[in-house]
Amino acid sequence: MTTWDEELLPVTRRALTHRIAVAQAEGRAPSLMAAVVRGGRVVWHGARTSVEGHGPDEDVQYRIGSITKTFTAVLVLRLRDEGVLDLGDPLEKHLPGTGAGEATIAELLAHTAGLTAESPAPWWERTPGSTRPALGDVLGEKPLLHPAGRRHHYSNPGYTLLGALVAELRGAPWEQVLRDEVLLPLGLRRTSAQPEAPHAGGWAVHPWADALLPEPLEDLGLMAPAGQLWSTTGDLARFAAFLMQGDDRVLSAESVREMRTPAAPAEPADVVDGATYGLGLQIQHRDGRLFAGHSGSLPGFVATLTFSVADDVAAVVLANCTSGPAVGVVAADLVRIVAEAEPRIPEPWRPLPEVDSAVLELAGPWYWGTHPYVLRVLAEGITLGPLAGGGRRTRFRANGDGTWTGLEGYYAGEVLEAVRRSDGRVSHLDLGSFVFTRQPYEEGAPVPGGVDAEGWRGIAQA
Known part of the structure; x- marks a missing residue:
């Protein structure tokens, strides 16, 4: 692992604080929290304004929306690594009767299964989960919009199916499996399906006035694997370190590398930004850097987790407003500030311990x-x-x-x-x-089509 100094330089810390201050003020967020990870550990936390009844710090929960999908993807890859399933398996093999069983597990992970982006009306993010007691209620009568495997089309119901798959194969609720297999091993004690104090309240900010409206905090029911979780900057910073390095108690470095490898093409509208999708992670080229991570939003909250493996830096940004601050841009800027102000120091070169x-x-x-x-x-x-x-x-x-x-x-x-x-x-x-071959078109080597017997020649011999 790269060796870093204990603390960021004061000028770097001030630049980070300035960036989130601008984001909170211009985005008019009731509160905005951020953290930076370098070398596998948290090196900076920042906060602007306050959270009801509690000073903002790394222990305050915010709703993280679709970052939940990355946690669900980790559970699915654990099943793959254990040999319980293959990513090429059709869903029907393990979870029959869904109406979308021909889609493969890999296609569901990468949003290439052709499923609709949303479940049928009413809008599920503001609807109590109890109104959708069965998978059929989540998928609707016509869940397929595109041929499977042909294009990337982001699908919340697709991750509902993956959560149901985890529950079916583990014989336990998705939330319990997540806690036992990911949250506890990684020490994410402040990540949960239900809010646990201290937590932020979700707000809508009036677009043309400095006024607030509280947003409802609904339980998403079967849609939970797509967006239910609450977490903190502290926990998500540790999760980001795991996504960069792996942890054999949960997923190996090889498997998390697979998660951040593009598995789906960019949508035409996203080509200019170089945005693609892996297995539960969004991937994007921004300002010459390759970022992986995931964004999330639910009424009252916006969130993002992003990291650059090449720079060994990650950032988390959470805010409790329905819209306003561009948290994805802010998080990428936090990574850039650290990477440019304090470039990664490479490990010393060492010879091989033995040579074959x-x-x-x-x-x-x-x-x-x-x-x-x-x-x-x-x-x-x-x-x-x-x-x-x-x-x-x-x-x-x-x-x-x-x-x-x-x-x-x-x-x-x-x-x-x-x-x-x-x-x-x-x-x-x-x-x-x-x-x-050791020489270009080497004589006697099994070059397909053979090599001209007269060998190389000058122009006069041609």
Whole structure:
């Protein structure tokens, strides 16, 4: 893990405080809370104005809306990691009779199942959950709007189905499973399905007057896995650290990395912002940085959690108003302020603890046709990519049998093998049928289509 100084610099702390002060004042929020995580721990908390009956601090609950979906996605991936289900399984295999059973679990996680964005009227966010006692009441008569797997279409009912799936396979209510499998192991003692004092009240702010109207605080019933939770900046900061690093008690680093890997294309309206969706996480390019996280809103509250893995910085922003402050922009700005004012200090380089001579033999330049690539043997594994410029580049995971599997990009899932001659010397690399040789179009190598017997020539010989 990167080593950081104990505290942020005073000038950085002031810049963070200034940013949320501007957001609260211009957004006219009754209260606005924020936190910043760096190096896996909270390094700054900030608050503006007050919460009824309690000074604002990291222990005050706000409703977090659709950030709840990320918690639900964690529960589903735990089931996958345990072998209880496969993300390619149709929902019908585990939860029959929903009317949307042909959608796969992965499609539901990534909002590509073709389901409607909302449940039938009345608007569920302001309707008591008791009015929707069955899944059919949540989905309605025509839950499908688009062919499954064809486009990203955000769906609240889709996460209702995932919550029902968790309850079915665990044999316990979604809320109980969440508490036992995620909240308690991660120490999120102030995250709950129902508000627990001290908590903020939800308010609507009049658009043309400095006046307030209290918003109802409804229990969402079956829609709870899509948006029910209450939490604090302290708890969400710890959750953000988990989403960046993983925790084997809940999900491995590999699984949380999968959550923040794009699984759905951007909607046409979002292409300019580079917004995509992973498995329970929103992903966006903003000002040259790649952010992952999730936003949330319910009447009376707006919330966001966002992080940049490259900078090892996360931010949480919560406010108790229906609209006003652009909390997603504010959170990204908090990350940027810290990342630019106090850039990440890399860990010191260290040599490998031991070297496998058979792997070291593969290090260095290789050629795919005439295009030069370099294979590097590093502490985190081996990498293969173009010598210069852009192109197909990936990291590989060792399979334990002398082969490696690609982890990203074009070669994700493809197998790399060092093919040897009868005398044990390496002939070439085979990567998903692509042949890499030590020399461009090396004589005697199994280059597809063969190599001209007369070899390389000058212009006079052509």
